[in-house]
Amino acid sequence: xxxxxxxxxxxxxxxxxxxxxxxxxxxxxxxxxxxxxxxxxxxxxxxxxxxxxxxxxxxxxxxxxxxxxxxxxxxxxxxxxxxxxxxxxxx
Amino acid sequence: xxxxxxxxxxxxxxxxxxxxxxxxxxxxxxxxxxxxxxxxxxxxxxxxxxxxxxxxxxxxxxxxxxxxxxxxxxxxxxxxxxxxxxxxxxxxxxxxxxxxxxxxxxxxxxxxxxxxxxxxxxxxxxxxxxxxxxxxxxxxxxxxxxxxxxxxxxxxxxxxxxxxxxxxxxxxxxxxxxxxxxxxx
Numbered sequence: 204x205x206x207x208x209x210x211x212x213x214x215x216x217x218x219x220x221x222x223x224x225x226x227x228x229x230x231x232x233x234x235x236x237x238x239x240x241x242x243x244x245x246x247x248x249x250x251x252x253x254x255x256x257x258x259x260x261x262x263x264x265x266x267x268x269x270x271x272x273x274x275x276x277x278x279x280x281x282x283x284x285x286x287x288x289x290x291x292x293x294x
Numbered sequence: 295x296x297x298x299x300x301x302x303x304x305x306x307x308x309x310x311x312x313x314x315x316x317x318x319x320x321x322x323x324x325x326x327x328x329x330x331x332x333x334x335x336x337x338x339x340x341x342x343x344x345x346x347x348x349x350x351x352x353x354x355x356x357x358x359x360x361x362x363x364x365x366x367x368x369x370x371x372x373x374x375x376x377x378x379x380x381x382x383x384x385x386x387x388x389x390x391x392x393x394x395x396x397x398x399x400x401x402x403x404x405x406x407x408x409x410x411x412x413x414x415x416x417x418x419x420x421x422x423x424x425x426x427x428x429x430x431x432x433x434x435x436x437x438x439x440x441x442x443x444x445x446x447x448x449x450x451x452x453x454x455x456x457x458x459x460x461x462x463x464x465x466x467x468x469x470x471x472x473x474x475x476x477x478x479x
Contacts, residue, residue, distance in 0.1 A: 207296060214303050217334075221307055224330055225314050233326045241356065244333045247300075248340045248348075254296065259432070260340060263349055267336070270357040274329065277361045285368055 206254045213250065217243045234278055241271035297341055304338050319377065325363045332356040346436055369465075 217240055224236035245267045252260035311331045318324055332355030339348035404411035421434050421442075431437040439447065 210296060210300065217307065221310065221330065224326060230322065233323060237326050237329050240330050241333050244337050247337055251341060260345060263345055267352050270352050274357050274360050278364060281364045281368060
């Protein structure tokens with residue numbers, strides 16, 4: 204029961220994050236929205252894995268969290284420096 | 295029941311994101327929306343119990359392609375897509391007809407999980423009975439992808455590795471020279 208409620212809550216949160224990604228208005232709103240949708244996808248997979256008894260899916264949720272972090276760091280590096288080849292220390 | 299609900303909700307999110315990708319002209323926002331699109335499809339694949347596909351979608355779709363597209367955007371000057379001068383009526387017609395033909399084609403394929411489907415009849419019983427004993431991998435799809443098709447996967451990785459080296463030689467060299475020039479100043 205509680206996992207079903209959690210699934211609904213996560214889906215509502217994803218829709219809110221999607222709305223923020225669509226409306227903006229600043230770049231950081233959208234980056235945060237993407238990060239949130241990613242985090243909620245991790246949670247959705249974890250909750251769904253417990254609900255359906257396929258607990259090996261939790262490993263996938265963990266890897267999603269890692270990929271999400273790397274992606275957001277790359278996006279922030281791009282926004283901050285405009286490229287990927289300077290290290291950002293020398294300006 | 296809950297599967298169906300999650301499916302419908304995620305598919306609705308996918309549709310909204312896809313329409314927004316077409317409408318938005320700021321390319322950075324488009325890349326962000328592509329990332330969200332990949333995350334939604336990865337969630338869908340997990341609900342369908344396709345762990346490997348979901349994993350690839352998250353790593354390649356949400357991770358690598360976002361970074362690659364951002365790197366491309368960093369190399370270009372204009373970050374706003376130009377509004378097309380003409381209306382895309384003929385392409386829209388072609389896409390609609392092709393899409394209708396594809397949907398019509400799905401009526402002939404067996405339904406999802408049908409035990410009498412041709413794909414389930416020939417080699418699948420062998421994989422279901424023997425894959426655990428032969429490879430020790432609990433998920434049959436993973437066993438086929440990573441063990442039985444191991445050489446194929448190795449070939450694919452070699453091709454992608456070669457392509458990566460080629461791209462680095464073409465683009466990476468130019469960036470290094472530019473960086474040297476900046477250091478000289």
